[in-house]
Amino acid sequence: MSGERRESVIAVRGLHARYGTRPVLEAVDLEVRRGEIFALVGGSGAGKSTLLRLLIMLEQPAAGSIRLFGEEVVGVGPGRADILRRRLGVMFQHGALFSSQSVLDNVATPLHEHTRLPPRVIREIAALKLALVGLDGEAAAQLPEALSGGMLKRAAVARALALDPELLLLDEPSAGLDPVSANAMDQLILQLRDSLGLTVVLVTHDVDTLCQVTDRVAFIDARRVIGCGSVSELRSDDHPVLQAYFGGPRGRAAMAVT
Amino acid sequence: MPTPPQISTEPAGERVCLAGRWVTAELGGLEAALAALSRPGTGPLTVDASGVTAFDTGGAWYLRRLLRRLRADGREVVLLGLRAEFDELYRLVDARLEAYRWASPQAPRGWLDRLGRRSLGKASQGYRLLAFVGHSMLVLLATLRQPQRLRWRSVLAEIRSAGVDALPIIGLLSFLIGIVIAYQGGVQLRNYGANIFVVELVTLTMLRELAPVMTAVIVAGRTGSAYTAQLGTMLVNDEIDAIRTMGLSPAELLVLPKLLGLMLALPLLTMFADILGVFGGMVMSVAILDVDMGEFLRRVPQAVSLTSFMIGIGKTPVFALLIAMVGCFQGFQVAGGADSVGRQTTVSVVQAIFLVIVTDAVFSIVFSWMRI
Secondary structure, X not given: OOOOOOOEEEEEEEEEXXXXXXXXXXXXXXXXXXXXXXXXXXXXXXXXXXXXXXXXXXXXXXXXXXXXXXXXXXXOOHHHHHHHHOOEEEEOOOOOOOOOOOHHHHHHHHHHHHOOOOHHHXXXXXXXXXXXXXXXXHHHOOOHHHOOHXXXXXXXXXXXXXXXXXXEEEEOOOOOOOHXXXXXXXXXXXXXXXXXXXXXXXXXXXXXXXXXXXXXXXXXXXXXXXXXXXXXXXXXXXXXXXXXXXXXXXHXXXXXXX | OOOOOEEEEEOOXXXXXXXXXXXXXXXXXHHXXXXXXXXXXXXXXXXXXXXXXXXXXXXXXXXXXXXXXXXXXXXOEEEEOOOHHHHHHHHHHHHHHHHOOOOOOOOOOOHHHHHHHHHHHHHHHHHHHHHHHHXXXXXXXXXXXXXXXXXXXXXXXXXXXXXXXXXXXXXXXXXXXXXXXXXXXXXXXXXXXXXXXXXXXXXXXXHHHHHXXXXXXXXXXXXXXXXXXXXXXXXXXXXXXXXXXXXXXXXXXXXXHHHHHHHXXXXXXXXXXXXXXXXXXXXXXXXXXXXXXXXXXXXXXXXOOHHHHHHHHHHHHHHHHHHHHHHHXXXXXXXXXXXXXXXXXXXXXXXXXXXXXXXXXXXXXHHHHHOO
């Protein structure tokens, strides 16, 4: 995945963010290029989720610049932000499916709101998205509460894909899943990138996911990006935090597999 | 310049040409084009997709639908010119949809079926409410036998949130109701020169009926709904199960403080409403009926007996019991997620207000039968 420089989908420069007076991110720079699977990694409370929320324009930074698809989004107006948001699909950590709607209706909602397709076609296209993530008609007719954790995450990915976004952001796609479901989720992410040409940004704690799926990783520690590169590059970095993360028993076991 | 997806036919060459951007956001116009599509000639058809400049899963779905329609009468259809990466996507979509099984549609239920289900649902809910009240009363009795087990801190917190925090709204509304009664009644009394009887009018209606019922209705909307929402959210978050696994009783920990707190707070709130309501009536009487303030106050003890006051206050613990029981019961009826919490909260408020008014009517009948 190296070699030619492709256009950048996300470009973050000198980003600062704080909650009240407490700084959450300081001087963050990163770049995600088209077609890449890019991971944000770091300890709990390091600022990963805040960075994700900044990228999807749910929060505004204190300083710095974020460019999505080459367009500055810091201080962008609400109308323009909505247009940009249609180009990205987001899966929240706990799925965030609407509990009052069936899974199929959950996937159909963005299509109803943002396209002029007839309802019957929308149902079929929503079913297609569910088919893409490996769910079937039985699951589609259920309410989200009736689904298992793995199916819930798949359904959430299907909803994120509803409008065929160019950029998919996943918050902990394999957290809380059993190893089989987690592997299936990893395969799904790879397959979606390869077949739909998506750019994927994911927040994860799962070292297996990191080793098997991602092209590049940004490691966030104590509010800063302390390393950015492929997993093997980060692993050979002698920064103590990176050594502790990738050199620990879990990290070694995951590396041994690949 | 975005070009919408297009389908055109060339009658001579038995070709269907596709062009433009076949992406979800721009597919809106394709439905009409597909409906108007004519199938040229009779021989094998060629679909030329070389004009397609952008393609996503929505576009792939439409392309699949187009090909199926062209093949519907058994004609051979060849797809040509689709870019390699688009073709890969099309194959993926086609394979996934081939494998997708639609859920078998459920036959709609008949009206008798629906009626039966609803009746059974209501009956079983009534039964569960009764069981819940019984269980709560047993816990209450057990706690009264061992008063040291009662969580006084929680009871006081409930009195604060249900009682003290409600003082401003209850006070304002009773004051306004007092004014309205004095005005409406006073205008009629003035016609007969019986201005001073406004005292009886205001104090009796406020003390016996309006203050207790109105306070109960406001508390049902304000506090009963909060009970349902709180317990329902705790249930959704598995907090109730956590309490059970710690060997604690949700009824003792959560329901009892609410019940006792509200049974203490509602009579006090009603007394407050009595005072503010009569005060409102007095202000209006002084302003438009030429009733002197001292005269008004001297007449109050003659107009209302202690019995009237006690009848009004005596109803309120019953109202409090109804509101707390319905509020907590509906909280425990939550199943699923946020949607269910909202629904049960609505049910809780409607049922509590309904029961308060029905009970008040029953009290009126009983009191008139007892001639008090």
